[in-house]
Amino acid sequence: MKTDQLLTRRGALLAGAAAVAAAGTAGVLGAVTGTGPARPAAPAPAPGPRARGALRPSAYRLRPLTGYGPPAAAPVRTPVRQAPLLEMPGRGRTMVLTFDDGPDPRYTPDILDTLAEYRVRAMFFVCGEMAVENRELLARMADDGHVVGNHTWSHPLLTRLGRREIRAEMERTGEVIDRAVGEPPRWFRAPYGAWNRAAFQLGAELGMEPLAWTVDTLDWTTPGAGTIVERVEDGAAPGVVVLSHDAGGDRSQSVRALRSYLPSLLDSGYHLTVPGRRPA
Structure with a gap:
């Protein structure tokens, strides 16, 4: 080539x-x-077993994830007690002051003033027939941090009533408290301390705990302010629940006694407060 x-x-x-x-x-x-x-264009791959039809969104895939939120808690039921609570558990020298049968515009405001002066909270077990005419006092109780409890409508002896009558007494008063303070009562007390099975069951159904007392001042007998003071101071102890009255008769002795024993208890190192929602 x-x-x-x-x-x-x-x-x-x-x-x-x-x-x-x-x-x-x-x-x-x-x-x-x-x-x-x-x-x-490159040739399309042969369809596999999962690519034969269009994928459809499932309800499961569209459901939002909830694993990061707090677990939903079941509603806590109020236990049905077989006996009322007599004292409140707490650390140190803790006591609870309670006042029954009110509110009474002649005495309740003075008691509220004394409690406010010493920055002490208490419990008021009110009767519906008194509360319905003095709702502003219930509102003040709640505003001051006090607990408003249910003491029935007309202060009857519950052991002589049927279940329907007991429920009506509790419900009517509970409705008045709810409208006045913005929430239903969480505590109730049987008049005269006369409890029965129906009272415990119905109270629990309405979300209320039964509370009695440890020290009874017997102030309804008008024994004198000095005697009331002695009974409170002699009975003072951790967990004690003191029973007094702000209505149902002449309660001027109860008002004067509170002005004396309240600062005395505080000076002795007692912490006067109200119980929590779920006692042990």
Whole structure:
């Protein structure tokens, strides 16, 4: 073969290689800039067993995740007691003052003033027939941080009533308290301390705990303010619940006695407060 023929064939091969390289470069640039020549689409893969139909969203997949939130707690039922609570558990020298039968506009405001002066909270077990005429006093009790409890509507002896009558006594008073203070009562006390099974069951159904007392001042007998003071101070002890009255008769002795024994108890290191929602 002649030399000029070899040179011609080699030049043709080099020219072809250069053309292929240029076409590849143009294809790459076209893919980036969108201006190059269209390339044939790759063949679609054969459909597998999971790609034969369009995926449909399921209710499970669309449901929001709840694992990061707090678990939903079941509502706590008020236990049905077989006996009323007589004292309140607490650390140190803690006592609870309670006042029954009110509110009475002649005596309750003075008691509230004394408690406010010493920044002490107490419990008031009110009768519905008294509360309905003095709702502003119930509102003040709640505003001052006191607990407003249920003492029935008309202060009857519950052991002589049927279940329907007991429920009516509790419900009517509970409704008055709810409207006056913004929440239903969480505690109740049977008049005269006369409890029965129906009272415990119905009270629990209405979300209330039964509370009695440890120290009875017997102030309803009007023994004198000094005697009331002695009974409170002699009975003072951790967990004690003191029973006094702010209505149901002349309660001026109860008002004067509170002004005496309240600062005395505080000076003795007692913490006078109200119980929590769920006692042990």
